[in-house]
Each structure stands twice: as structure tokens, then as C-alpha cells.
Amino acid sequence: MSNKIQTLGEFIIENQDSFQFSSGELSRLINSIRLAAKVVNHEVNKAGLVDILGAAGDTNIQGEDQQKLDVYANEKFIQTLTKRNIVCGIASEEEDSFISINSQDENHQNKYVVLIDPLDGSSNIDVNVSVGTIFSIYRRVTPVGTPVQLKDFLQKGSEQVAAGYVVYGTSTMLVYTTGHGVNGFTLNPAIGTFYLSHPKMEFPEDGTMYSVNEGNYLDFPLGIKKYIKYCQEEEGDRPYTSRYIGSLVSDFHRNMIKGGIYMYPKGSRNPDGKLRLLYECNPMAFIAEQANGKSSDGYIRTMDVEPTELHQRVPFVCGSKNMVNKVEEFMRKYGE
Ligand code: AHG
Ligand code: MN
Ligand code: MN
Numbered sequence: 001m002s003n004k005i006q007t008l009g010e011f012i013i014e015n016q017d018s019f020q021f022s023s024g025e026l027s028r029l030i031n032s033i034r035l036a037a038k039v040v041n042h043e044v045n046k047a048g049l050v051d052i053l054g055a056a057g058d059t060n061i062q063g064e065d066q067q068k069l070d071v072y073a074n075e076k077f078i079q080t081l082t083k084r085n086i087v088c089g090i091a092s093e094e095e096d097s098f099i100s101i102n103s104q105d106e107n108h109q110n111k112y113v114v115l116i117d118p119l120d121g122s123s124n125i126d127v128n129v130s131v132g133t134i135f136s137i138y139r140r141v142t143p144v145g146t147p148v149q150l151k152d153f154l155q156k157g158s159e160q161v162a163a164g165y166v167v168y169g170t171s172t173m174l175v176y177t178t179g180h181g182v183n184g185f186t187l188n189p190a191i192g193t194f195y196l197s198h199p200k201m202e203f204p205e206d207g208t209m210y211s212v213n214e215g216n217y218l219d220f221p222l223g224i225k226k227y228i229k230y231c232q233e234e235e236g237d238r239p240y241t242s243r244y245i246g247s248l249v250s251d252f253h254r255n256m257i258k259g260g261i262y263m264y265p266k267g268s269r270n271p272d273g274k275l276r277l278l279y280e281c282n283p284m285a286f287i288a289e290q291a292n293g294k295s296s297d298g299y300i301r302t303m304d305v306e307p308t309e310l311h312q313r314v315p316f317v318c319g320s321k322n323m324v325n326k327v328e329e330f331m332r333k334y335g336e
Contacts, residue, residue, distance in 0.1 A: 008034055008174065008185040008194035018180050026137070026162060029086050029112055030176065033135055036080040037166040037174055038192055040073045040118075040133065044168040045189075047125050069125050070094060073118035073133060081114060088140055089113040089148035091310055093279040098310065100147045109144050112137055112161070113152050117279040120165075121247020130169035132249025136283035137162040153310060157282030157303030164287065165249045175201065175253070177290040182256075198257075203293035207259030207320035208239045211251040219267030223298065223331035230330070248275065252284055252318065256291055261319035261327065265298065273297075273315035277307055281316045294324040298331040 006014075009031070016027045047069060074094040081087050082101055088110040091098040102108040117134040124131050138159055140152040164176025172187040174194055184198030210231050217225065231240035243260065245251050251262050266273045275281050285295035285302035295302040295318035305314055317327045 006196040008196070011183065011185070011196055015178070015180070018178070025086070025110065025112065026178070028084070029081075029114070029137065030162065030164075030178075032080050032084050032086050033077070033114075033164070034174060034194060036077045037133060037172070038187070039076050039080070041166070041168055041172045041187065041189075043072055043076075044069060044125075044131060048128055068122075069131075070119035070122045074116075077116050077118050077133070077135075086110060087112050087114050088144070089152055091115045091153045091278065093117045093276060093311070098148065098150065098153050107145065111139050111144050113140055113148060115153060115278050115283075117276070120249045120280065121245070124245070124247050124250075129245060129247065130167055130250040131247055132168060132253075133166040134249060134280055134283050135164055136160055136278065136286070150310070153278065154307040156306060157277075157285055160282060160286045160303075163283035165253070165283070167249050167253050169250060169253075173197070173253070175287065177287050179286075179290065182287055182291040201256055202291045203256050203288065203320045204259035205292070205320060206322045207255060207261060209241055209243045209255055209258060209260030210263070210323070211242070211244045211255060211260060211319075212263040212265070213244060213246070214242070216265075216267050216269070219269065220265050221298070221331065221336045222334040223336070224263065224265045224327070226334050227327050227330040230326070248280055248284065252288075255319045256288070256293065259320050261317065261323040263318075263327065264316045266315045270313065272313040274313060275316045277302075277305060277312045277314045278310060281314055281318075284316075284318055288318050292321065293319055294321045295319075296324060296328060298327060 012027050012030055074092055078090055089098055089100050115136040120134055121131040138155050142149050142152055162178045166174045173184050175184040182201040184201050185194035186197035187194050264273050264275045281302050288295045297315045298317055317324055
């Protein structure tokens with residue numbers, strides 16, 4: 001690693017040539033996400049002031065309606081990507097259907113679609129705990145210059161060209177991959193610049209932390225129950241400990257740095273799991289694999305799951321390779 005301090009802007013420009021079909025479009029797209037992330041970060045940091053400045057649903061001093069942060073984040077990301085005319089379509093966890101951009105303009109040549117979870121971990125907002133944004137980028141499969149179609153979004157995770165997340169934590173970080181490893185950038189809030197702080201991030205092969213909502217334990221498949229018991233048993237010298245923030249981005253981020261596994265299995269309340277394949281699981285799976293980790297639904301690779309609908313949910317097991325392998329071994333042995 002060189003000692004040179006590098007900003008995210010510089011990094012994007014310097015790495016532009018490594019993109020397979022480089023035309024600058026993907027660079028501009030990631031730049032827009034960087035911009036929207038800064039705007040959302042500013043708002044997230046003010047969340048604690050809502051009680052004194054006005055709650056969601058109230059009207060603020062300028063006569064504007066106060067919004068819930070997930071609605072705000074959704075609007076900001078969509079606005080930034082739409083107004084800068086950078087993508088041909090957006091699908092968001094917060095929208096019922098996908099959005100087609102410039103569908104009336106035959107000259108528009110944009111070839112990327114973006115899928116986002118604008119605010120992940122939203123139940124943590126009111127209690128000053130980290131939240132995040134997740135994004136996933138694909139090349140459209142229908143011809144440029146035509147309106148996007150559902151099939152542009154229903155692509156397997158293995159087709160992603162880039163994916164990343166922003167974690168609004170003790171520091172705000174943007175972490176992303178374009179298929180050449182994973183790099184993390186920390187925001188200096190004083191000047192609004194992201195700096196490369198975590199080059200070439202990798203999951204340790206073995207981890208010590210397991211992250212799962214154990215409140216749902218009775219509901220879990222037998223393979224997962226057995227795995228949790230395996231982590232808890234005293235016998236031998238097992239190093240495992242439990243950490244669960246309840247915000248996928250934050251739990252994943254910690255596990256990638258320290259070594260661990262995140263699980264959201266199926267249960268009777270969530271027969272297909274809770275997390276969304278396109279907005280949450282695939283982008284995190286792409287980052288995990290690019291960081292020497294692994295992601296699966298307990299049996300098969302997350303990025304090989306064939307999507308059938310926009311808001312599809314899947315069971316999700318993701319993190320340090322040896323831990324995910326162990327879960328798969330338990331699932332094969334004990335099943336549901
Ligand atoms: P979102 O806020 O985008 O709806 O996502 C919440 C997700 C994920 O971030 C988190 O890990 C999980 O839901 C927590 O679910 P439980 O409260 O059921 O544990
Ligand atoms: Mn989410
Ligand atoms: Mn969300």
C-alpha cells in the first residue's frame with residue numbers, strides 16, 4: 001500500500017480503466033451515489049434533533065413537510081440519479097415498482113440500472129444506532145434507447161457490475177466493489193470528502209462472531225438451530241460470541257473487519273426469510289465474495305438465485321468463508 005492519501009473522487013478516476021466497458025458512465029454513477037450519500041448523511045446526523053425541531057409528519061419552519069428518514073433517503077438517491085441523467089432505471093425497496101428514466105427520449109444512451117435499499121436498519125434511527133444504504137448496479141439487458149423493463153432488474157447477482165453500501169456510524173463510510181476487490185472510504189465531515197481508509201478489505205477466513213436475531217430461534221430451521229448451539233457449546237475451545245445490531249449494513253461491516261457471520265434464516269413469520277434478494281442480499285453477497293467471504297441461502301450461492309420478482313425475499317447467510325461453509329454443512333445434515 002502506498003502512503004499517498006487518496007480521495008474517493010481520485011480513486012474513481014484512477015480506477016476507471018479497470019471497468020470492463022469503461023466509458024466513464026459507471027464512474028459518474030458512483031460519483032452520484034457518493035454525492036447522495038453525503039446529503040443523506042447530513043440528514044441522518046440530525047435525526048436526534050427531530051424531537052425539538054419537528055417530528056416526521058410535522059411541518060417545518062419553511063413550511064415543508066418533515067419526512068421519515070427512509071422516505072427522505074429514497075427521494076435523495078432517486079433525485080440525484082435522475083436529475084444527473086446517469087441511469088436508465090431505478091428500483092428501490094421503498095417503491096412498489098421500478099422507475100424508468102428518460103423513457104420518452106430515444107437518444108438517451110444510459111446503460112445502467114440501480115437497485116437500492118435507501119435506508120437499511122430503519123428501526124435504529126430513533127435510538128441513535130448506525131443505519132446504512134445499500135446499492136447494486138447492473139448493465140441493462142434490453143437495448144439502450146428503449147424504456148427499461150422488469151427483466152433489466154431481475155438479473156442474477158452474479159451479473160452485478162458494482163455494489164456497495166454506506167454505513168452512517170461513528171464515522172460515515174462508503175464501501176464498494178466493481179469486481180476488483182473491496183475498498184472503504186471514510187468521510188471527513190468537516191470538509192465533506194471521503195478518503196480511502198480501508199484499501200482491499202477482506203473477511204478473515206475464520207470468524208468469532210455470529211449475528212442473528214435469536215428472538216426468532218424457535219422458528220429457525222433445524223440446521224440453523226444446531227449451528228447456533230454449536231457456536232454456544234463450551235466443549236473444546238470454541239471462540240464464538242454473539243453480536244447483533246439489527247442493521248444488516250452495520251452487522252456486515254463489523255463482521256467483515258473482525259470476522260463473523262450474519263444470518264437471517266426463514267421462519268414461520270418470514271417463510272422466505274426477511275431480507276430482499278435484489279436490494280440487500282445480492283449486493284452484500286457481491287461485496288462478501290470480493291472480500292474473500294461467502295454468501296448463500298444455506299444451500300446455494302446467493303448470487304446464483306434466479307430472481308422472479310422485484311421484492312423477493314431469501315434466507316441469507318453471509319460472512320467469513322469457513323463459518324458459512326459450516327452453516328451449509330449443518331443445513332445439509334439437519335435441513336429444515
Ligand atoms: P430495513 O430497515 O431496510 O427494512 O432493513 C432491516 C433489516 C436488516 O437491516 C436487519 O438486519 C434486519 O432487517 C433486522 O430484522 P429483525 O428486526 O427482524 O431482526
Ligand atoms: Mn434493509
Ligand atoms: Mn430499508
